[in-house]
Amino acid sequence: MLKSGLFIGMVTLDLAYLSAKLPSNNEKITASDYTVSAGGPATNAAVTFGYLGNQAEILGVVGTHPITQLIRSDLGNYPVSITDLAPDYTEPPPVSSIIITEATGDRAVISLNATKIQVNPEQIPANVLNGVDLVMIDGHQMALSVAIAPLAKENNIPVVIDGGSWKPGFEKVLPFVDYAVCSANFYPPGCSNSKEVFVYLQSLGIPHIAITQGEKPIQYLSLGISGRLSVLIVNAVDTLGAGDIFHGAFCHYILQQNFTESLVAAAEIASNSCKFFGTRRWMEFYK
Numbered sequence: 001m002l003k004s005g006l007f008i009g010m011v012t013l014d015l016a017y018l019s020a021k022l023p024s025n026n027e028k029i030t031a032s033d034y035t036v037s038a039g040g041p042a043t044n045a046a047v048t049f050g051y052l053g054n055q056a057e058i059l060g061v062v063g064t065h066p067i068t069q070l071i072r073s074d075l076g077n078y079p080v081s082i083t084d085l086a087p088d089y090t091e092p093p094p095v096s097s098i099i100i101t102e103a104t105g106d107r108a109v110i111s112l113n114a115t116k117i118q119v120n121p122e123q124i125p126a127n128v129l130n131g132v133d134l135v136m137i138d139g140h141q142m143a144l145s146v147a148i149a150p151l152a153k154e155n156n157i158p159v160v161i162d163g164g165s166w167k168p169g170f171e172k173v174l175p176f177v178d179y180a181v182c183s184a185n186f187y188p189p190g191c192s193n194s195k196e197v198f199v200y201l202q203s204l205g206i207p208h209i210a211i212t213q214g215e216k217p218i219q220y221l222s223l224g225i226s227g228r229l230s231v232l233i234v235n236a237v238d239t240l241g242a243g244d245i246f247h248g249a250f251c252h253y254i255l256q257q258n259f260t261e262s263l264v265a266a267a268e269i270a271s272n273s274c275k276f277f278g279t280r281r282w283m284e285f286y287k
Contacts, residue, residue: 003054003255004131008145009042009138009162011060011082012111013071016098016240018277022108023099032102035278038071039096041138041162041244044279048248048269049136050079051283054255058082059128059148060141061117063089074280083128085119085144093117098240105236105274121147129155136251137177138162142169149176158254162247174204179259181250183243184213194219198226208259212246214239218267222259229263232271241279246270 017031038047046056058075062068062084071093075082096111121143128148129135135152137145137159146169152159153176161173163182170188174180180201188200194211198221201209210220217228249269253262273282 003133003252005046005049005054005056005134005136005251006059006128006132006148007042007046007049007056007136007138008059008141008148009136010040010094010140011043011058011062011071012039012094012096013037013067014039014096014098014240014279016100016107016238016278018100018102018238020102022101031099033277035280036070036074037278037280038074039241039279040094040140041164041247042136042140043075044241044244045136045138045162045248045251046080047075047078047280048245049251051286052249052252054079054252056080057132059085059124059144061086061089061093061119063087063091063093063117065090065092067095068093083125085123086117089117091116100238100240100277102237105239107238107240109240118142119144124148129157132157133255134158134160134251136160136162136247137173138164138247139167139170139173142167142173145169146172149173152176160247160251160254162243164243174201174206177204177206178208179250179254180206180209181247181263182209182211184211186211210259210263212243212267215271218263220260220263227260229260229267231267234271234275236274238277239274242270242274245273245279245282 018033050056158178160179163186249266
């Protein structure tokens with residue numbers, strides 16, 4: 001049966017370049033490849049969730065600026081719809097410029113986040129959770145997330161967070177979260193290591209917690225049981241968006257199987273995505 005996911009967060013335009021090196025001061029270099037796509041943690045997760053056979057809806061801000069057509073055109077290739085809560089917004093969307101180093105797959109990113117386009121919860125549609133099987137939150141539209149997380153809990157809809165980094169307001173969302181899937185850079189106030197992060201999140205009643213560490217094993221705590229899960233090691237061409245892809249794949253699998261199985265399956269897709277340039281070309285591998 002087709003599953004539906006609501007993805008709350010940032011929508012950007014990503015301009016990514018593949019290069020032998022980063023430019024030095026006042027240096028011009030020529031890229032060997034480039035790609036233009038919609039981006040942002042929730043957006044890339046939604047695309048992954050949709051590509052794996054579901055219907056995804058993004059709740060955020062796009063607006064009417066001419067370059068938003070590039071965002072809409074890219075998302076139109078996937079079973080992803082956009083609920084634009086600021087449809088008359090005329091300023092450019094956040095744009096990320098990314099340089100991928102060919103030899104290592106490492107990336108350098110300069111971007112503008114969603115702080116300038118925060119949405120008032122009063123703009124949330126009344127039927128926003130109708131037919132939704134899962135909610136994922138990336139923390140970039142915090143006011144929306146604070147309003148929707150408790151509603152999802154009341155309706156027995158699982159809530160997943162992409163804990164890429166700590167953002168003020170997460171403390172109001174976390175008590176309603178079922179699955180906290182965080183990066184090694186996610187440090188709530190007073191936390192300086194993964195042990196403290198687990199204690200903090202568990203104290204809020206979150207039943208399933210995971211911390212990803214790139215190519216290192218995933219640490220998890222699920223219903224009081226802790227452990228580590230190995231990650232597939234690949235020759236990385238591009239690590240951009242691997243965490244977003246992980247979260248989208250996790251949202252797909254958690255609606256079918258248990259927590260650790262979902263983490264393993266999501267990690268396999270995310271690892272394989274690193275073998276391809278850009279956030280979309282990995283999909284050819286999974287046709």
